[in-house]
Amino acid sequence: MSYLDLAERFIAAHFPKASIAVIGGSTSRAERTASSDIDLLLIGDDLLDTDQSGMATCREFEGEIFEVFAYTPGGFQEWAERSIAQYRPVIVHMLVEGLAVRSGEALDELRETWREALAVGPSVDAHEFAFRRYVITDVLDDLRDASDPLEQRVLASTLFERTAELMLLRAGKWIGTGKYLPRRLRELGEDRIGALTTAFLQGRVTPLADAVEAELSAAGGRVQAGFVR
Incomplete structure (x- = not known):
């Protein structure tokens, strides 16, 4: 056709x-x-x-x-x-x-x-990056504390998405939703994304949380007390 x-x-x-x-x-x-x-x-x-x-x-x-x-x-x-x-x-x-x-x-x-x-590429100011780190910090703590398997799965999905977006924006790349987010993430290369994606695909909470924590640190660290949205 x-x-x-x-x-x-x-x-x-x-x-x-x-x-x-x-x-x-x-x-x-x-x-x-x-x-x-x-x-x-x-x-x-x-x-x-x-x-x-x-x-x-x-x-x-x-x-x-x-x-x-x-x-x-x-x-x-x-x-x-x-x-x-x-x-x-x-x-x-x-x-x-x-x-x-x-x-x-x-x-x-x-x-x-x-x-x-x-x-x-995207133009992201310091406050936007701080807000994204704030959201990730909050969800990350929830994931580390969660014991319910369903809660863990939902939190892990949210955390993967938010962290992937942060990684892309820090690299000067556009983000996407649905199937386009992993496609754009793969543009960063397996060496860059392997720790995050492997832990997420395997459903391993602690390695995923650790990978996210590493990305947070690379982006400037956790954001909580004192942040104004």
């Missing part, structure tokens, strides 16, 4: 005023699985029927599920800046790295602008 042709038919049927259209995710990388949908970024003047500047919606079309992110030019600018500020620029990655369905000079200019923003 040509997903470019399929996407164009979908756009013509549902979002004909889109001037920019980009397929992202596994479809753009030729890594689809049995449950993959088609992530589609759309930008255009008068793209939406309401006064909204952006919309996320899920549609079925010709037997495929489309996960649509539709924006006016101003709406994309707003949401892209917001995602950059949150260190998870999903739609920016879609724009820059995805497979163009509808392109032209406007897409080329947008890609150049946001490619530079992605290359710079």
